[in-house]
Amino acid sequence: MLIRLLEVLSGEQLPTKGRMRIHCLENVDKALQFLKEQKVHLENMGSHDIVDGNHRLTLGLIWTIILASRYPNVNIHNFTTSWRDGMAFKRHRAQTQLWVKERMPLATSTDHGKDLPTVQLLIKKNQTLQKEIQGHQPRIDDIHRRGQTQSQVDGERQSVLEERLVELRELWDQLIAETDKRHARLIEANRAQQFYADAAEAEAWMGEQELHMMSEEKAKDEQSALVMVKKHQTLEQALEDYAQTIHQLANSSRLMVTSEHPESERITLRQAQVDKLYAGLKDLAEERRGRLQERLRLTQLKREVDDLEQWIAEREVVAGSHELGQDYEHVTMLRDKFREFARDTSTIGQERVDGVNGLADDLIESGHPENASVAEWKDGLNEAWADLLELIDTRTQMLAASYELHRFHQDAMEVLGRVKEKREGLPSDLGRDLNTVQHLHRQHNTFENDIQALSGQVNQVQDDAARLQKAYAGEKADDINRSEHAVTSAWEALLEAGQARRLLLLDTVEKFRFFNMVRDLMLWMDGVNLQIDAHDSPRDVSSAGLVIANHQDIKSEIETRADSFTACIEMGNSLINNNHYASDEIREKLTQLQEKRDRINKKWQDKMDHLQIVLEVLQFGRDAYVAESWLAGQEPLVRAAELGTNVDEVESLIKRHDAFEKLAAAWEDRFILLEKLTTLEEQEIQRRLEEEERARRPPTPPPAEGVVQSETESHAHDSAARTSLDQTTLNQSVSVNGVHSDNDTSQGSESESVNGPGRDSGLASSRLEQSATLPSRGGAESEPETMEGMLCRKQEMESHSKKAATRSWQNVYCVLRKGSLGFYKDGKSASNGIPYHSEVPISLGEAVCEVAHDYKKRKHVFKLRLGDGKEFLFQAKDEAEMSSWIRSIHSSIPSGPADSPGGPQVLSRAMTMPPISPSSGDTGGVTMRNKDGKEKDREKRFSFFGKKK
Known part of the structure; x- marks a missing residue:
């Protein structure tokens, strides 16, 4: 209650009304402090007394406040009775109306200020007035509440009290409304004054910037020009940033004009002035930027010209040098360095000169105020650059000439060294076989290809010497001539040595090729010799035919190799005729080859003769066996004692005998052929005759050693042939065509019947020892076998x-x-x-x-x-x-x-008798069949020996 009373008296409210003790102490302290400021005398009273609930002190404080805050001329001895009597209410209402009337002129004032600070001050005063009104609002409400209470107590003065309350309410509402209207007017005035202030500030800022834009200061060098350009860029950026402020002013003015502000015309005019001033400032900024850029380009061109002229002067020092080098390495180093120097100078310098000329041309074409100076700088620079290029070209030619001379001597020394190295590296070994020689020949071809590469270098040295001798005279010309002569002489010597070795290697290759051919043919003849010796003696006609056919194949192979022998012999003779360095060895190899070839041919012929004799013996044995079989088959018919018992049987026997006689007449020629001597028999008879002849001759002196050896070899060969044939004959005594004899007792009579009485005992014994064959029928070819x-x-x-x-x-x-x-x-x-x-x-x-x-x-x-x-x-x-x-x-x-399908010509003697029909099995044949259908060889032997004892 105490705090509420003080809030009503002071018109203010406490900011914090907490329930905690500390909050209560703070509020009571503020209330007591307010009373002290109002000159209220308080003794021995603290905030903790009031908060702790001391009622006596609290009531005394309230009474003291009432006495201190009473209306003038109103004596209050008792607050309750005085308020009830209306004295306090009237005085309280009158005091409130007076307070409202005093503030009403402030609320209805039309003074809105002439500038922004005044307006802002008036707004603060109006806000203060509004706060006071808000502070008196509780008092007004309290007066209304007490007035209504009083009118209810005092019925007589109820109407008067209500009129006074209505009058107070209307006056109070009018004060609030006027303060609100004034606040709205002051806000509009504040907006206008704020716009005027911002516009003035903008005009002042732009005026300051305009002074900078109109400055005529010129930079003396590129650095100061850059500083000025950067400074101007900063100003331009600030000007660009200030556009936001101008846009805000325009938006503010547009809003006030749209809202029909009382000063719309003045605001519009002021905004137009600001916009015009800003546009003019931007134009000035652009013009100043152009002037600064031209000045910067001019200072840059001056710097480029000065730097380039200094760079050209430094390069002229190097290009004007007269050092040409002491030797090839030195001049090469100088040339390479100067080439790099010239390349860098030409590339970089031309680029820089073109750049400076471009800058100068741009300045001249743009109409720069300093066109004359720019043209003078350009001409001076181009003249200095042309002089530098001329010096570089002269220096390049001098170094090229010196390099060419030193390079010639260097190349001549290198080529001479390579030629000597190749000559020393030429081997003398010719190899020991064909592969080695071919490898050496390939190496020599590679060597010749390598030296062909040197040929170009030698020619280059000669061409360079011829060219340089035209350009130099005196001692230098003599040096050139000496170098060229040394290289040429060494090169010719290398070519001659290479040609000689190539021919020697080719001869060696041909020699070893010939030797290889001879060796291959020798080995082949060794193989043929083994083949000739490998054939076993045949035991029947068919195997003899196969052996002879195989032997004929060896002959075909020998004949096939005839071209190889011819080529080998021709190659050897050609090498000998060409005076080959190994002619003696080649001649010896040829002799060995021909001798061995003759031996092989003779051995083959001897073996062929031997095989033909064996075949003839085997054929004779077969034919004799056939004849023996026929005789054995016909003998019962001849020896039969049956003479027939009647005419028919006798006539039948006569017809059978006539047929037998006809058949025997046909066989007579065959038996006559069996009686002819075989080749083996003829050779044996001839040998015996020769032995008898030698036995009758007187003794002769011994022949020379070579003849004795030859005769000995011949006799040994004939003896070996006879031995082989005798062995074959002995084999035949055991088996003819692989079938053993079954009947030895009948051989004697059969042999006698075959041999006949017309042959002497010597011939018969020869037959018994050697076997014979049937002769061929007139030498005609044999019929195809069945x-x-x-x-x-x-x-x-x-x-x-x-x-x-x-x-x-x-x-x-x-x-x-x-x-x-x-x-x-x-x-x-x-x-x-x-x-x-x-x-x-x-x-x-x-x-x-x-x-x-x-x-x-x-x-x-x-x-x-x-x-x-x-x-x-x-x-x-x-x-x-x-x-x-x-x-x-x-x-x-x-x-x-x-x-002849199937073998050599000698097989024509294989069959001397007519072929036997398969159905004539009773008369014998080449092949017979048994009851089981299996083939059985019936080519049995024909014995030429006597009966075993």
């Missing part, structure tokens, strides 16, 4: 790219005829002409027959491949049968009209 027998067959291929549908082994009876091969179930089917499964005989045209080396499941298998792609496998019972079939098939394969 053969038949059981084989196991399997078809592999149906065509070139198609395998056979059935690839199983089958036993078939094979019949070989000229150019065809037929298949039958057995011999009977073959004699009746019934093919196996109606198969047509296959044609052997373009057929190939060989041993099936790639087939490993069965033994003795050979392969027959036809021209249409069909392929068959056949299995024989042994190796001999397989070889016989292969030889017979080869003989039956059609070939040229003059060719």
